[in-house]
Amino acid sequence: MSFTDAENTTFEAFPKPTHDHSQCVKDALAKALAICQVRGVRFTELRKQVFKLVCTSHKPIGAYDILDTFQKRGRKTAPPTVYRALDFLLEQGLIHRIASLNAYIGCDFPQEPHRGQFVICKLCGEATELVSHTIEKCITGAAEKLDFQVQSRVIEIIGICSVCQ
Amino acid sequence: MSFTDAENTTFEAFPKPTHDHSQCVKDALAKALAICQVRGVRFTELRKQVFKLVCTSHKPIGAYDILDTFQKRGRKTAPPTVYRALDFLLEQGLIHRIASLNAYIGCDFPQEPHRGQFVICKLCGEATELVSHTIEKCITGAAEKLDFQVQSRVIEIIGICSVCQ
DNA sequence: TTTATTTTGTTATATTATAACATAACAAAT
DNA sequence: ATTTGTTATGTTATAATATAACAAAATAAA
Numbered sequence: 001m002s003f004t005d006a007e008n009t010t011f012e013a014f015p016k017p018t019h020d021h022s023q024c025v026k027d028a029l030a031k032a033l034a035i036c037q038v039r040g041v042r043f044t045e046l047r048k049q050v051f052k053l054v055c056t057s058h059k060p061i062g063a064y065d066i067l068d069t070f071q072k073r074g075r076k077t078a079p080p081t082v083y084r085a086l087d088f089l090l091e092q093g094l095i096h097r098i099a100s101l102n103a104y105i106g107c108d109f110p111q112e113p114h115r116g117q118f119v120i121c122k123l124c125g126e127a128t129e130l131v132s133h134t135i136e137k138c139i140t141g142a143a144e145k146l147d148f149q150v151q152s153r154v155i156e157i158i159g160i161c162s163v164c165q
Numbered sequence: 166m167s168f169t170d171a172e173n174t175t176f177e178a179f180p181k182p183t184h185d186h187s188q189c190v191k192d193a194l195a196k197a198l199a200i201c202q203v204r205g206v207r208f209t210e211l212r213k214q215v216f217k218l219v220c221t222s223h224k225p226i227g228a229y230d231i232l233d234t235f236q237k238r239g240r241k242t243a244p245p246t247v248y249r250a251l252d253f254l255l256e257q258g259l260i261h262r263i264a265s266l267n268a269y270i271g272c273d274f275p276q277e278p279h280r281g282q283f284v285i286c287k288l289c290g291e292a293t294e295l296v297s298h299t300i301e302k303c304i305t306g307a308a309e310k311l312d313f314q315v316q317s318r319v320i321e322i323i324g325i326c327s328v329c330q
Numbered sequence: 331t332t333t334a335t336t337t338t339g340t341t342a343t344a345t346t347a348t349a350a351c352a353t354a355a356c357a358a359a360t
Numbered sequence: 361a362t363t364t365g366t367t368a369t370g371t372t373a374t375a376a377t378a379t380a381a382c383a384a385a386a387t388a389a390a
Contacts, residue, residue, distance in 0.1 A: 042387085
């Protein structure tokens with residue numbers, strides 16, 4: 001369930017440790033599948049497996065964590081296999097990359113193209129996504145004044161979440 | 166020369182290729198020196214050399230570029246030497262790290278502690294710094310609603326600068 | 331069912347960053 | 361000035377993240 005506040009920021013509440021995560025994964029998978037079907041791109045078994053691993057929790061996961069999991073499961077996997085699947089998922093907007101962590105997280109709003117803005121807890125590692133139109137506007141405004149054509153943004157807010165305080 | 170706009174965003178104009186860059190370096194060095202003196206921390210020769218290399222241009226520079234330059238100059242240097250100097254400069258707020266590029270850039274406003282917000286040109290690699298209080302407020306607002314304690318942020322805007330269009 | 335395209339596998343290597351321990355330089359106190 | 365503690369740098373090795381280049385397999389299109 002997502003919220004939209006007075007400043008026109010949409011966000012998911014910070015994931016509570018008690019929430020039913022299997023439902024998150026189920027929902028995310030269903031959405032991803034539907035999106036790929038509509039777009040006529042292939043949600044192959046490999047990509048699905050990588051996506052599921054990224055969605056395993058709301059903590060951003062590293063490419064090599066995914067690799068290790070595959071290998072522990074007995075699947076002989078090399079880095080490019082994982083990175084290619086991640087690249088596909090990034091292109092389709094099904095996941096985001098967290099630059100400050102070199103890690104990947106499932107997208108909460110994959111239906112519509114958007115730029116993720118993230119709030120990341122240093123202690124538990126959990127992260128949640130914002131879509132703030134105010135931040136967007138402010139960035140757009142500053143960019144215009146600089147005569148700068150914006151193509152992408154990295155917005156990551158790091159600190160301590162409500163659960164960990 | 167920096168500007169402040171109606172949305173309370175302070176920024177440097179995107180560096181023009183014609184600007185007198187030696188003056189930038191001179192100013193930055195003077196500021197850095199003064200700041201270190203006031204704080205009673207040591208702006209050693211190594212740190213100064215690394216700082217000068219970071220300030221060589223307004224393009225964020227990689228740690229290994231700095232390393233290579235030292236080595237080309239005949240100074241036998243290993244990565245930790247460079248990273249430690251960078252860490253010092255980061256701690257003192259004299260430079261910033263650009264997470265999306267794994268690179269480092271001189272700070273335009275080192276006098277006062279602040280969070281850098283960056284606008285980075287994909288084509289020429291040049292970058293400039295913003296200090297937008299509106300973005301700050303928006304982040305703070307969203308964080309409050311999430312009951313989240315903000316410690317740091319990564320704000321990087323990527324696109325095409327006025328010069329490269 | 332051949333052909334073209336896309337996806338995945340495989341090997342090697344590039345890039346960025348840090349751990350761990352040794353030495354040197356400096357500062358403070360006798 | 362000289363010992364002592366502290367900070368900074370040197371050195372070696374390695375960890376962590378990511379990509380290049382080419383081969384094989386799977387799928388889609390003709």
